[in-house]
Amino acid sequence: MAWTVFSVMIVLLLLGFPMMIPLLAGTLTGFMMIFGNFGQLETAVQQIIAGIRPASLIAVPMFIFAADIMTRGQSAGRLIDMVMSFVGHLKGGLAVSTAAACTMFGAVSGSTQATVVAVGSPLRPRMLEAGYKDSFVLALIVNSSDIAFLIPPSIGMIIYGVVSNTSIAELFIAGIGPGLLILLCFSIFSVIYAVRNDVPTEPKAAWAARFKAVQKALWPMGFPAIIIGGIYGGIFSPTEAAAACVLYALILEVLVFRELDLKGVYETAKSTGLITAVVFILVGAGAAFSWVISFAQIPQTVLGAVGIDDMGAIGVLFVISIAFFVGCMFVDPIVVILVLVPIFAPVVDAVGLDPVHVGIIITLQVAIGSATPPFGCDIFTAIAVFKRPYMEVIRGTPPFIVILLTVSVALIFFPQIALFLRDIAFN
Amino acid sequence: MLTDDTSSLPGFLGTVDLAIAKLEAIMLALGVLLMALNTVANVLGRVFWESIYFSEELNRILIILITFAGISYAARHGRHIRMSAIYDTLPPWPRKLLTIFISLVTAIFMLGLAWYALQFLLTTMGRGRVLPALQIPVWITLCWVPLGFFLTGLQYVLTAIKNMIEPDIYLSTNVLEGYDNDEREV
Amino acid sequence: DTWRYAFEEAETEVQGVFAQKFKEEIEANSDHEVQLFPFGTLGESADIMEQAQAGILQFVDQSPGFTGALIPEAQVFFVPYLLPQDEATLQEFFRNSKAINEMFPELYAEQGLELLTMFPEGEVCMTTQEEVRSPEDLDGVKFRVMTNPLLVESYNQFGATPTPLPWGEVYGALQTGIIQGQENPGFFLDSTKMYEVTEYVTCIGHNNFTTAMMANKDFYDGLSEEDQKLVENATDVAFDHILDYQAGLQDKSLENIKSAKPGMTINILSEEERQPFMDTAPAVEDAFIEMTGESGKEILEQMKADLEAANAATN
Ligand code: NA
Ligand code: NA
Numbered sequence: 001m002a003w004t005v006f007s008v009m010i011v012l013l014l015l016g017f018p019m020m021i022p023l024l025a026g027t028l029t030g031f032m033m034i035f036g037n038f039g040q041l042e043t044a045v046q047q048i049i050a051g052i053r054p055a056s057l058i059a060v061p062m063f064i065f066a067a068d069i070m071t072r073g074q075s076a077g078r079l080i081d082m083v084m085s086f087v088g089h090l091k092g093g094l095a096v097s098t099a100a101a102c103t104m105f106g107a108v109s110g111s112t113q114a115t116v117v118a119v120g121s122p123l124r125p126r127m128l129e130a131g132y133k134d135s136f137v138l139a140l141i142v143n144s145s146d147i148a149f150l151i152p153p154s155i156g157m158i159i160y161g162v163v164s165n166t167s168i169a170e171l172f173i174a175g176i177g178p179g180l181l182i183l184l185c186f187s188i189f190s191v192i193y194a195v196r197n198d199v200p201t202e203p204k205a206a207w208a209a210r211f212k213a214v215q216k217a218l219w220p221m222g223f224p225a226i227i228i229g230g231i232y233g234g235i236f237s238p239t240e241a242a243a244a245c246v247l248y249a250l251i252l253e254v255l256v257f258r259e260l261d262l263k264g265v266y267e268t269a270k271s272t273g274l275i276t277a278v279v280f281i282l283v284g285a286g287a288a289f290s291w292v293i294s295f296a297q298i299p300q301t302v303l304g305a306v307g308i309d310d311m312g313a314i315g316v317l318f319v320i321s322i323a324f325f326v327g328c329m330f331v332d333p334i335v336v337i338l339v340l341v342p343i344f345a346p347v348v349d350a351v352g353l354d355p356v357h358v359g360i361i362i363t364l365q366v367a368i369g370s371a372t373p374p375f376g377c378d379i380f381t382a383i384a385v386f387k388r389p390y391m392e393v394i395r396g397t398p399p400f401i402v403i404l405l406t407v408s409v410a411l412i413f414f415p416q417i418a419l420f421l422r423d424i425a426f427n
Numbered sequence: 428m429l430t431d432d433t434s435s436l437p438g439f440l441g442t443v444d445l446a447i448a449k450l451e452a453i454m455l456a457l458g459v460l461l462m463a464l465n466t467v468a469n470v471l472g473r474v475f476w477e478s479i480y481f482s483e484e485l486n487r488i489l490i491i492l493i494t495f496a497g498i499s500y501a502a503r504h505g506r507h508i509r510m511s512a513i514y515d516t517l518p519p520w521p522r523k524l525l526t527i528f529i530s531l532v533t534a535i536f537m538l539g540l541a542w543y544a545l546q547f548l549l550t551t552m553g554r555g556r557v558l559p560a561l562q563i564p565v566w567i568t569l570c571w572v573p574l575g576f577f578l579t580g581l582q583y584v585l586t587a588i589k590n591m592i593e594p595d596i597y598l599s600t601n602v603l604e605g606y607d608n609d610e611r612e613v
Numbered sequence: 614d615t616w617r618y619a620f621e622e623a624e625t626e627v628q629g630v631f632a633q634k635f636k637e638e639i640e641a642n643s644d645h646e647v648q649l650f651p652f653g654t655l656g657e658s659a660d661i662m663e664q665a666q667a668g669i670l671q672f673v674d675q676s677p678g679f680t681g682a683l684i685p686e687a688q689v690f691f692v693p694y695l696l697p698q699d700e701a702t703l704q705e706f707f708r709n710s711k712a713i714n715e716m717f718p719e720l721y722a723e724q725g726l727e728l729l730t731m732f733p734e735g736e737v738c739m740t741t742q743e744e745v746r747s748p749e750d751l752d753g754v755k756f757r758v759m760t761n762p763l764l765v766e767s768y769n770q771f772g773a774t775p776t777p778l779p780w781g782e783v784y785g786a787l788q789t790g791i792i793q794g795q796e797n798p799g800f801f802l803d804s805t806k807m808y809e810v811t812e813y814v815t816c817i818g819h820n821n822f823t824t825a826m827m828a829n830k831d832f833y834d835g836l837s838e839e840d841q842k843l844v845e846n847a848t849d850v851a852f853d854h855i856l857d858y859q860a861g862l863q864d865k866s867l868e869n870i871k872s873a874k875p876g877m878t879i880n881i882l883s884e885e886e887r888q889p890f891m892d893t894a895p896a897v898e899d900a901f902i903e904m905t906g907e908s909g910k911e912i913l914e915q916m917k918a919d920l921e922a923a924n925a926a927t928n
Contacts, residue, residue, distance in 0.1 A: 016514030017529050018507035024536055040669055042547040045540065049572065050656050052494050053487050055779035058462065061493065065459055153785050162805050163623055163653075168784055169809045234790025236470045237782045243466035266456050273455025276490075277497020278506055284494065294654045295617075295669075338653035342624055374510070383508045390510040473755065473791070478776045480765060554666065554724065556659070556683045560760040560777065565682075 002298050005029050013374055023285035023375065030292030044288045051287025051332065052280045055239065056155050061276040062242030063114040064385065066249045067121040068268050073253030073260050075220040076122030082217035084126070085210040088202035092187075092194030094130050095140060098123045099186045102144035103151060103179060104224075112370050113279070113381045114242065115145035121385060131199045138388065139396030142378050143404065144186055146367035149333075150179035153231075153238055156333055156363050163341045164348075166355040173425050174360050174418040178411055185403045219252055275384045282380050283332055290331040294339050299323070303343060313351045317412045320344055320358065321365050328369025329376060336366060360418040361411055368404045371397070435589055435600040447578060448503060454496035454571075462489045481560040488568045495575025502582035505599035523596050526604075530587035537580030544573035619650035619661040620674035621824075627734040627800060627855065627862075628674045628824055634854045635672075635826075638847035643840070647672075666725050668829045676824040677717075677731070678761060684720050685905045686912050690823045691763035692901050694894045695916050696733070697923055698818035703733055704856050706923035712915040717825075727833040729848045732855050734822040735798035735863050740811035742793045746882065748772040748889050757783050757795040766900045767819070770893035787811055798822040799866035808870045814879045817890050 005026045012022040027044050034040075070076040087093030101119045120141035127137045149156050152172035161168035193199075205213070226248055227241045236244055253260040260268070293299065308319050323344075327336040341362070348358055371378045373394050382393050411417050434444040469482035479485075501507050514525060552566040585600045596604045618636070620628040629651055636647035655661050655670070658679045665673035677687035689695065689712075697703040707713065713731050721728040745751060748771050756773035758764040768775040776792050786792045787810035795807065798821075802808060826848065833841065867879050882890075902910045 013510055014513050016509050016511045018509050018533055021533055021536055041543040042550060043664055043669055045544045045547040046660060050660050052490055055483055056781055058486050061459055158781060158784055165804050168806050232789055235474060237786055240466055240470050243463050246463040247467050269456040269459040270452050273459045273493045273497050274501055277494045278501045278508060280494040281498050342651055380508050391512045477774050480777050483779055559682050
């Protein structure tokens with residue numbers, strides 16, 4: 001059954017159908033094969049709706065909205081001007097800043113999609129102006145957003161912790177090491193890219209100019225202050241922080257900078273709604289598809305065929321990595337964690353792996369898979385937000401994927417990359 | 428900015444089509460604004476007084492509304508995500524035929540889902556489940572789902588027809604193919 | 614045949630243990646296969662319930678608290694101090710309660726469900742940042758509860774500020790201080806690591822988390838007499854198994870918590886300390902009757918009669 005379904009999906013995908021159709025066709029084929037007719041398709045509708053309903057997804061439209069207001073107004077420009085005044089003269093400075101901004105944003109957001117939007121929307125135009133190629137810029141944004149999943153808080157880790165009975169606090173701390181390692185690798189790659197492609201630099205800014213840029217960015221610097229202060233001060237949750245950003249962005253652009261009128265706010269809300277719908281129908285269709293996979297017990301069948309019960313610890317970690325990586329290329333990370341973690345639990349236990357180590361590997365694979373074709377949700381988000389064709393969004397991806405996979409392999413052989421901070425904190 | 432909202436249909440049908448487009452747009456914008464307002468109000472309520480007990484449910488209702496009002500609006504503006512690598516390499520005539528084929532098949536999927544969504548709505552109505560906090564029937568929150576699928580299907584039917592009668596290739600009723608240059612528009 | 618059975622918890626939690634025993638029994642005594650679908654694999658609680666009603670799933674486990682959205686009377690399990698506070702009486706109650714074994718099956722049948730059994734999952738305790746000895750200690754405490762009107766009313770009556778929050782955000786919210794307390798059965802406090810982000814566990818005996826196992830009614834009615842008997846027996850075996858498993862589970866969970874975090878304070882309130890909490894029950898009962906009318910009132914009264922009978926039988 002699995003092969004029929006996947007073949008149908010790939011053919012429709014390649015023909016150029018709207019992306020929801022391959023996912024829905026896979027779902028419908030699955031229903032047909034399970035039940036012999038379409039009588040039970042109400043459940044497909046139920047699952048499409050179930051897919052878009054989780055409370056944490058609210059952060060996505062809210063961050064799209066806030067980022068859109070900031071980018072149309074002055075906030076984003078002023079913030080970036082400030083950063084540029086410090087790093088504009090360095091080769092690859094802006095690219096490294098973008099990756100770093102994604103990592104920092106990860107500290108407030110559990111969602112990779114929200115990171116794509118919030119960091120990518122304001123920074124992409126500036127990187128294009130600075131002379132970076134769009135394929136590099138898009139790939140950098142999409143893949144750096146993976147880091148947000150590893151830096152706490154992370155929805156993925158919370159779900160994993162609950163399903164696998166693992167300490168969430170330990171997972172959170174263990175994610176930081178690999179997160180920073182990836183940032184370091186991306187930064188090095190960005191500098192190499194900038195040197196090799198001879199991306200022009202700006203003249204080094206004088207301190208007077210830097211001071212002026214900081215001054216102009218004072219109001220917009222309220223964003224990180226509000227988000228970080230609000231979350232760690234116990235005023236709102238990461239999801240609610242997104243809505244707080246919307247409020248602050250509206251206050252700045254409508255009242256302080258007077259860049260946006262009510263008509264502008266309406267138009268921005270409308271286009272936010274449009275992008276949300278385009279991405280969420282895919283999230284919903286993906287949920288319906290994963291219901292079919294789960295109902296037909298396909299993961300159990302495939303893993304049984306692989307013979308996972310006879311493998312050693314390293315073998316098990318490789319199978320886990322591949323399973324989560326592939327799973328998240330097709331469906332939502334949360335669903336993949338819910339479905340696969342219980343299936344792997346007995347074998348993880350049997351070979352004596354540290355569940356925190358496994359959790360970090362899974363979180364990393366899930367993040368990578370979300371940024372990987374064909375159905376990675378971060379790619380959908382980038383396409384919808386930046387209005388670029390599918391191929392252009394993924395063209396620059398390969399070097400980043402190679403880096404990420406290298407880190408994954410390193411993490412399998414050197415658990416200490418993840419566990420050393422945990423061991424310091426908890427032992 | 429989204430260059431709305433012209434209808435490709437003549438006469439009275441055009442007026443109806445335009446009215447639907449306007450309604451979809453209003454749903455989208457209001458849905459997003461209400462969601463922001465609701466979430467912020469809940470935070471303020473919790474900090475200074477007490478939480479809005481139905482806040483989460485209201486957001487769930489709004490996200491369904493936004494998604495299903497949005498998919499037909501997106502179809503109208505040719506904004507649904509697709510992978511066009513192979514499609515783009517084809518010469519005009521096969522490309523036009525493929526566009527018509529894709530539009531018709533997509534329309535069949537959408538209209539089919541509209542039917543099953545309606546059945547799901549009726550089943551839910553029959554069972555009488557309510558939202559725990561708001562205590563209103565769940566089926567009310569689902570009303571836009573069959574409608575959204577139906578209107579999306581209709582848009583794809585119209586796209587197919589438009590491609591049959593016009594010489595150019597249309598991605599949607601409103602949009603000629605080719606990525607436009609106003610990509611800074613979000 | 615292949616029978617599919619979905620539940621709201623992980624396979625290692627109480628509902629999962631019940632389901633595994635049920636599967637084992639069915640498969641040992643027949644040629645049928647039972648596939649298990651734990652939490653989240655086929656959707657949320659409400660989703661799997663609908664799938665069972667549609668006949669896609671043959672068996673489903675849903676806690677009456679959630680079923681309250683479908684069968685309002687089921688919310689009676691949120692009325693505090695309606696269930697026995699000690700283990701022996703509780704087991705007696707579930708075995709012989711007329712409300713559970715005779716009245717509820719009729720209500721479930723109206724929704725196309727064959728109620729096979731209800732069983733307790735463990736005493737619900739609070740975890741908080743500050744010590745709780747009396748309702749006064751909950752004053753001003755933002756306390757996360759499920760978005761259910763009766764739970765909200767209960768905690769209002771206890772003196773807390775009930776604060777709804779999606780479950781996925783509870784851990785983080787306790788960590789950063791958005792909320793200062795939440796409640797769950799003992800095994801769940803243990804498995805979801807709530808103790809990592811709170812300082813006190815307080816048990817006041819106000820509730821024992823109850824769940825229900827049911828079958829799609831058309832499916833069940835269509836079974837041969839032999840197969841019905843098979844399902845009935847497997848349910849009975851799993852029920853006995855879960856009561857054995859339950860005995861001591863609460864203590865074991867609390868011990869786990871204590872050994873994972875030695876600094877955690879676990880307070881089991883005394884009879885006297887519980888009294889002020891118990892005094893708030895009538896107000897919640899009134900709210901329940903207001904929501905459910907005559908039929909709710911009947912169930913409530915029967916539950917109280919069953920409670921007395923269980924007390925009489927075990928003391
Ligand atoms: Na994060
Ligand atoms: Na994905």
